[in-house]
Amino acid sequence: MGLAKTEIFTDQQNKIALFAKVFGHPARVSILQHLFKINACICGDLVNEIGLAQPTISQHLKELKHLGLIKGNVEGTSVCYCIHKENWTAMKTVMSEFLNQDLSNNQECC
Amino acid sequence: MGLAKTEIFTDQQNKIALFAKVFGHPARVSILQHLFKINACICGDLVNEIGLAQPTISQHLKELKHLGLIKGNVEGTSVCYCIHKENWTAMKTVMSEFLNQDLSNNQECC
DNA sequence: AATATTTATCGTAATATTGCAATATACAAA
DNA sequence: TTTGTATATTGCAATATTACGATAAATATT
Secondary structure, X not given: OOOOOHHHXXXXXXXXXXXXXXXXXXXXXXXXXXXXXXXXXXHHHHHHHOOOOHHHHHHHHHHHHHOOOEEEEEEOOEEEEEEOHHHHHHHHHHXXXXXXXXXXXXXXXX | OOOOOHHHOOHHHHHHHHHHHHOOOHHHHHHHHHHHHHOEEEHHHHHHHOOOOXXXXXXXXXXXXXXXXXXXXXXXXXXXXXXXXXXXXXXXXXXXXXXXXXXXXXXXXX
């Protein structure tokens, strides 16, 4: 079906999956790493930096923006993007809770 | 195209994306949380616990196993699954490095 | 051996994702 | 106002993902 049955999962599980999904493409990982490194970035720079066409980058930026992980600011004809610090930190809390589940009680039976 | 251009990204970026992708579905998040909680789990229990059909769960388990995040052990007619501790820890290192990028120098210009 | 139980695989339908050419939009400069 | 520059949107083709019925495979039980 290609359609996840989100209604049978908790809000937390769906939230984790949504964040993870957006990190599930190397272009978006690359964009975010670049924004961290350069601090702020004009969209066009990303197109040059990453080897994908302009509409493709624009689409990936839209997804990152939609989840609130980045912000965009129009500067003349270009748009400056940067990490949304507050939302990034909130996302980290959710993901860390999932990734750092306690392994100490785990017997690794198999 | 539906096909990610992995060749233009670094191994690290592709690795992050692959891990994230597998967490990008709430069923797999749910399965992993259950394995952490119960420590080890018979496949059939997961089918009962999560509201998805047996072939669907089996498929999700296969993906998790393929990435090395879980192990499976045949016990008679059933199969016991559990977290692969070592690989989980290694995955955490990769993901943490990405998630915990330094925000302190970030001006949040936009 | 026949039957039951459990999990994996196959096949397939429905939907989602990725990438880009073409085009639209928005603003700046001449 | 026209031209140029930068980004967004649209439309579409190719591929991937999700879900599950049907069935196979593997082992236990009788």
